[in-house]
């Protein structure tokens with residue numbers, strides 16, 4: 001994902017876009033949720049503390065004023081009634097202590113002092129820090145000391161159902177994120193599939209033009225592009241086929257005229273050139289036609305018998321072509337197309353490598369493969385893809401007196417593609433080229 005600002009994040013994120021979007025949305029939502037929860041707890045603690053302070057300061061103010069007005073002998077009887085969960089009054093000077101430590105205790109002592117007024121000579125001491133316990137000392141109007149012992153109670157714990165609700169919310173988030181991401185990522189996968197299955201000349205798979213607006217628009221655009229490419233290519237192939245075809249008549253005429261010339265070196269050269277032109281024209285027509293190899297109806301046939309017949313034809317012409325390995329199996333094959341493809345590969349092997357070996361097997365996916373191998377010079381690795389293009393010949397081929405059009409492999413590639421198969425070239429260990437045709 002080149003759009004990511006942090007290169008380190010790229011390493012940690014999963015590979016697929018769906019998972020990445022899922023992780024980003026989910027982590028973002030979780031962080032936002034966690035932050036809101038933390039803020040809520042903080043606010044709850046603050047407001048609970050504020051409420052507690054308010055109540056304590058008013059109650060204490062009233063209680064001190066009341067105890068002050070009671071006769072000394074009756075005060076002890078009231079202490080029980082004035083006691084609360086977090087504080088109690090003690091008659092007498094209380095316990096000696098040290099200066100107050102916590103901010104909340106200093107704040108509460110200050111507020112109590114303000115509430116009762118300066119007449120009571122208020123003073124506060126910390127008795128212990130853990131658990132926190134402190135005393136506020138008053139001197140009543142008759143001179144007797146009074147102590148208020150405060151043991152602060154924490155904020156009540158959060159409700160037990162709260163974690164359950166949070167977990168439910170989390171589950172809901174997970175499910176919604178998953179649904180949203182799937183909705184967004186699926187059309188992309190479909191588009192990739194359609195693009196992969198697209199064959200420029202045959203009518204490839206079309207994308208369904210429904211679904212959400214953006215997806216439908218992308219599908220329409222993809223289908224239009226596919227149509228345009230196909231039309232464009234068909235047009236070019238049509239031009240090539242027409243020119244090649246129309247050249248055949250004048251070439252034939254020229255050959256007849258050259259043959260009627262006097263025998264001699266010049267006549268032989270002209271005839272050789274014309275022969276080459278004829279080959280080029282024939283191949284040109286074949287190339288233009290190969291785009292429509294998919295139109296031939298596939299037939300079920302015994303591959304071994306088919307290959308034996310093919311090799312036999314070459315042997316008949318005295319060419320060193322052999323069938324190797326054990327071959328068995330029936331396959332649905334477009335006969336003419338496959339014959340043309342293998343013919344072009346065998347021609348190359350014989351022409352550039354001196355001889356050809358044909359073998360066949362079933363690969364791990366169950367598809368039939370046919371290989372044509374030779375022990376010739378092979379093709380430089382960097383040009384293995386380029387030789388599949390029309391009119392491309394490896395440097396030197398033209399001078400090697402092998403005189404080809406450079407269309408044999410282009411025809412083979414186009415034909416295998418048109419019938420739904422594939423063609424792969426590779427240099428062999430120990431020298432030579434292996435051309436492997438995978439059948440659909």
Ligand SMILES: Nc1ncnc2c1ncn2[C@@H]1O[C@H](COP(=O)(O)OP(=O)(O)OP(=O)(O)O)[C@@H](O)[C@H]1O
Pocket residue numbers: 283344348349352353374376377378379387392393394395397403404405406407408409410433
């Ligand atoms: N078996 C092979 N060994 C070495 N080089 C090869 C082999 N097959 C093809 N090539 C190289 O690839 C080039 C392209 O092959 P391709 O069959 O397309 O054209 P061509 O054989 O030159 O002409 P055409 O087949 O149209 O008569 C060839 O010119 C040759 O240089």
Ligand SMILES: [Mg+2]
Pocket residue numbers: 344347348404407408409
């Ligand atoms: Mg060739």
